[in-house]
Amino acid sequence: MPAPDAIHDAVKAALVRDGWTITADPFLIQYEDVTLFADLGAERPLAAERAGQKIVVEVKSFLSPSPMRDLETALGQYEIYRGFLEITEPERNLYLAVSTTVYENVFARNAIQMILKRYRVAIIVVDLNDEEIVSWIS
Numbered sequence: 427m428p429a430p431d432a433i434h435d436a437v438k439a440a441l442v443r444d445g446w447t448i449t450a451d452p453f454l455i456q457y458e459d460v461t462l463f464a465d466l467g468a469e470r471p472l473a474a475e476r477a478g479q480k481i482v483v484e485v486k487s488f489l490s491p492s493p494m495r496d497l498e499t500a501l502g503q504y505e506i507y508r509g510f511l512e513i514t515e516p517e518r519n520l521y522l523a524v525s526t527t528v529y530e531n532v533f534a535r536n537a538i539q540m541i542l543k544r545y546r547v548a549i550i551v552v553d554l555n556d557e558e559i560v561s562w563i564s
Contacts, residue, residue, distance in 0.1 A: 432487040434465060437523045437550070439557040441483070446470045453482050457510040464507055467518075480518045482511060483550065488528045497532065497541075504547060523550040526560055 430452075438448060450467030465485040471478040484504060488496040500522060508520050524533065529551045532538060542549070549563040 430465060431485045432489060433523075433525055433552070433554055434485050436525075436554045436557050437483065437485045437552050438466060440550075440552045440559045441466065441468050443557060444470075444559045446481075449480075455482075455507055455510050455514065457514055460510070462507065462510065464520075465523075480515075482507065482515075482518050482520050483523050484520070485523045486528070488524065488532060493528075493532045497538065501541070501545060501547070505545065519548060521548045521550045521562075523552055525554050526551055527554075529560075 438451065442448060446468040447470065448466060448468050452463040452465055453467035455462040455464055464482045466483040467481070468483065469478050469480050484500070484507060486496065486500045488500075490496050504520065504522055511518055511520055529549070533542065533549065541547075549561075551560045551563065552558070553560050
């Protein structure tokens with residue numbers, strides 16, 4: 427099992443503050459002979475008459491000297507997780523969680539926005555200081 431990202435605890439706290447219940451830390455993704463670990467599984471009931479929302483969150487800190495390399499790694503991991511989740515737990519939505527700093531300095535760039543839209547990457551932007559979700563981008 428890999429070590430959690432540097433911002434793992436802040437993202438987890440932000441989700442709880444936003445009304446989510448953490449159901450797995452880490453979240454096990456298993457398909458045939460492959461076992462992977464996404465960072466978090468969470469659920470939030472919507473209302474008594476509707477089914478609750480379920481998500482899987484992969485947390486990324488982007489701490490290496492190359493943000494593009496971090497993006498390549500994160501995107502590859504995201505696509506693999508999404509592929510397995512579509513088969514094993516299709517009711518769950520996958521999100522990539524990043525800090526406001528990473529979003530503003532890396533993800534907000536036009537070229538990166540094109541890639542994120544092309545691959546339909548759902549993003550949670552978290553203010554690490556306040557441990558608060560700033561935005562959900564689908």
